[in-house]
Amino acid sequence: MSLLELDKVSVAYGPRTALDAVDLAVAEHETVCVLGPSGSGKSTLLRAVAGLTGISTGAVRLAGRDQAGVPAHRRGLGLMFQDHQLFPQRDVGGNIAFGLRMRRVPRDEAARRVAELLELVGLPGAERRSVAALSGGEQQRVALARALAPRPRLLMLDEPFGQLDRDLRERLVVELRQLFRTLGTTVLAVTHDQGEAFALADRVVVMRAGRVAQTGTPVEVWRRPADAFVARFLGFRNLAEATVRSGGAAADTPWGTVPVPEGTAPGHCLLLVRPSGLRTADDGLSATVRARTFRGDHVLLHLAPERGPLLEAACPLRDAPAEGATVRVRFDAAEVVALPVDPS
Numbered sequence: 001m002s003l004l005e006l007d008k009v010s011v012a013y014g015p016r017t018a019l020d021a022v023d024l025a026v027a028e029h030e031t032v033c034v035l036g037p038s039g040s041g042k043s044t045l046l047r048a049v050a051g052l053t054g055i056s057t058g059a060v061r062l063a064g065r066d067q068a069g070v071p072a073h074r075r076g077l078g079l080m081f082q083d084h085q086l087f088p089q090r091d092v093g094g095n096i097a098f099g100l101r102m103r104r105v106p107r108d109e110a111a112r113r114v115a116e117l118l119e120l121v122g123l124p125g126a127e128r129r130s131v132a133a134l135s136g137g138e139q140q141r142v143a144l145a146r147a148l149a150p151r152p153r154l155l156m157l158d159e160p161f162g163q164l165d166r167d168l169r170e171r172l173v174v175e176l177r178q179l180f181r182t183l184g185t186t187v188l189a190v191t192h193d194q195g196e197a198f199a200l201a202d203r204v205v206v207m208r209a210g211r212v213a214q215t216g217t218p219v220e221v222w223r224r225p226a227d228a229f230v231a232r233f234l235g236f237r238n239l240a241e242a243t244v245r246s247g248g249a250a251a252d253t254p255w256g257t258v259p260v261p262e263g264t265a266p267g268h269c270l271l272l273v274r275p276s277g278l279r280t281a282d283d284g285l286s287a288t289v290r291a292r293t294f295r296g297d298h299v300l301l302h303l304a305p306e307r308g309p310l311l312e313a314a315c316p317l318r319d320a321p322a323e324g325a326t327v328r329v330r331f332d333a334a335e336v337v338a339l340p341v342d343p344s
């Protein structure tokens with residue numbers, strides 16, 4: 001059974017609909033990340049689940065129980081929100097024990113739990129340290145320990161790594177994923193960073209203007225974005241309207257004929273070509289290298305083709321042509337996806 005269920009939940013701020021009939025289910029022990037651009041309703045969704053924002057229609061159920069009328073502090077949730085900063089006047093231990101004290105957990109039991117959590121989040125023995133003297137990453141760990149302390153049935157994270165630099169973020173995401181697996185924690189997290197969501201989540205939910213645009217495992221969403229919006233949000237730029245020929249092995253596109261995977265449904269579509277689906281070759285579409293972006297193990301080429309919109313191509317570092325060079329590129333059908341044409 002799902003631990004959390006949202007059934008056609010809508011939230012309006014005056015005339016503005018921030019959530020529009022959202023359905024969502026989170027299974028026990030599952031980590032779900034809600035992704036989406038700014039203003040798409042991610043935080044509103046978390047706040048509605050937490051009981052911090054009233055819902056206009058629909059139902060939020062936790063373990064099958066409708067939460068209508070249940071105040072936030074009785075929902076059994078752990079919250080790690082951007083606006084829930086640590087208490088600067090309390091030390092690390094005092095911050096983590098806060099929720100336990102509210103629940104009248106005996107002092108020695110609370111101390112044991114604090115020590116155990118500090119161990120878990122990689123800050124053993126930090127009880128007496130002042131939170132003001134901690135680095136950003138350490139503060140984030142303390143905030144996480146504080147949210148986990150009362151053993152919430154659902155942990156909710158809002159932009160958990162917002163202020164941290166990329167390197168630290170990447171490390172924390174890996175650690176958290178392991179931690180949640182070990183503890184069997186059920187997690188609903190919100191982020192606008194797709195890399196973070198894909199690394200942390202069992203399932204991602206992409207939001208667009210208060211609605212769910214797509215739900216799936218990171219691999220499913222990455223391999224097959226539901227539409228142009230999701231594709232663009234994931235950073236794909238090689239998109240063009242096209243017509244898949246009957247027989248389904250090639251499409252007519254502004255770039256010319258492009259091979260598509262066998263069995264692609266014929267007809268009008270939006271064609272997505274992943275950057276890895278373009279190879280420099282001896283023949284094929286002619287294009288000028290406008291710019292090159294260094295991506296560590298490869299170079300992203302920004303190409304102006306002889307016809308059709310600009311293209312991005314991933315190219316191994318050692319083979320990368322120079323800026324201004326004219327190259328020829330071929331398309332790899334395995335990296336081409338036909339998406340439905342966006343009605344908007």
Ligand SMILES: Nc1ncnc2c1ncn2[C@@H]1O[C@H](COP(=O)(O)OP(=O)(O)OP(=O)(O)O)[C@@H](O)[C@H]1O
Nearest residue numbers: 013016018036037038039040041042043044045192
């Ligand atoms: N308290 C509020 N009063 C009025 N409108 C609000 C309020 N909070 C959010 N909104 C509006 O509701 C919509 C959804 O906002 P929300 O904060 O949920 O988006 P978000 O996806 O979390 O954005 P961000 O990534 O910028 O935090 C936005 O249009 C926002 O302007």
